[in-house]
Amino acid sequence: MPRVALAAALALLAACAPRAPRDGAGAERALDVSAGGARFRIVFGPEDAGEARRVADALALAAPRAQRFGALAVPVTITLHPSHAALERAASRPGYPWLRAWARYATIELQSPRTWGGLGGLVGARRGRVAELLAHELAHCAMWQRAGDAQTWLYKGIPRWFTEGLASVAAGQERRHAALADLARFYDGAAPSAAGGAGGPxxxxxxEALYLRQAELVYGAAHHAFGFLVARYGDARVRAVLDGMGAGLSFASAFRAAVGPEPEAFEAEFRRYVAWRGFER
Incomplete structure (x- = not known):
């Protein structure tokens, strides 16, 4: 293998490998769990032994939900990080204060739920929130596992609205996003040929221009666009898109083969639906 290609391969393996928890005292530990027909390994430091058990408990709710569009065929390692800074390092995503987890093909970096705040120390509330977040992140893993393998999943050209929309719909997170009417107000004032709305990109x-500072707008639009896709074409077409990529196609080619229109044409159709308040009819 050429030296440049070897270096690139090693960098990819390093990015996809599970990261050991940092900032904690003592050796890491592991807990193996089966849930929803899938297998998991939870890696944690001694300070998060209790959280690891709660994560294992939450997987019973999250794993079946996450596999709506694809099975978790490869075991997933979930690494608990004792601080937000440790999560950002493991995810290689500095400056994302709202980030709580980051998924790859067969790994999830998870900030320990005990550090999230806003849960009032209630174990029941924490379990529900953890299960929802895990369902979202595991849906990413399931999607990438169906669409590719450990070497190809990064190179399918899947747009963020599809990846985040699929995960949000699978996790049932509609209540966490603004209504379609709010998205319509964003698009108000756009020129007929323009993609962007009055609010910007x-x-x-x-x-990409909005993700860091306006994540909720991006996540909300993704959820509604993917929901529009499912309502119009059904779950089976979504699975067919993933299977097309799994057979070697790019996202654009797989989408066209399974759904019909080009992805850009579908996006334009969704924008018209929102801007013309089709959801109110």
Whole structure:
């Protein structure tokens, strides 16, 4: 293998490998769990032994929900990090204060729920929130596992609205997002040929410009766009898109083969539906 290619391969393996918890005292520990027909390993430091058991408990709720569009065929390692700083390091995502987890093909980096705040110390509330977040992140893993393998999953060209929308719909997170009417107000004032709305870049096609500072807009638009896709074409077409990628196609080619229109045409159709208040009819 050429030296440059070897270096790239090693960098990819390092990015996808589970990271040991940092900032804690003592050796890491592991807990193996089966839930929803899938297998998991929870890696944690001694300070998070209780949280690891709660995560294991939450997997019973999260794993079946996460597999709506694809099975978790490869075991997933969930690493608990004792602080937000440790999570950002493991995810290689500095400056994301709202981030609580980061998924890859067969790993999830998870900030220990005991550090989230806003849960009032209630174990029941924590379990529900953890299960919801895990369902979202595991849906990412399931999607990538169906669409590719450990070497190809990063290179399918899947847009953020599809990846985040699929995970949000699978996790049942509609109540966490603004209503379609709010998204319609964002698009108000846009020129007929423009993708962006009066509020700036388009959250579907230009999400990178918004993701860091306006994550809720991006996540909300993704959820509603994917919900529109499922309502119009059904779950089976979504699975067919993933299977097309699994057979070697790019996202655009798989989407066209399974759904019909080009992804950009579908995005434009969804924008018209929102801007013309189709959801009110």
């Amino acid at each position: 388009d959250p579907l096609s230009e999400s």
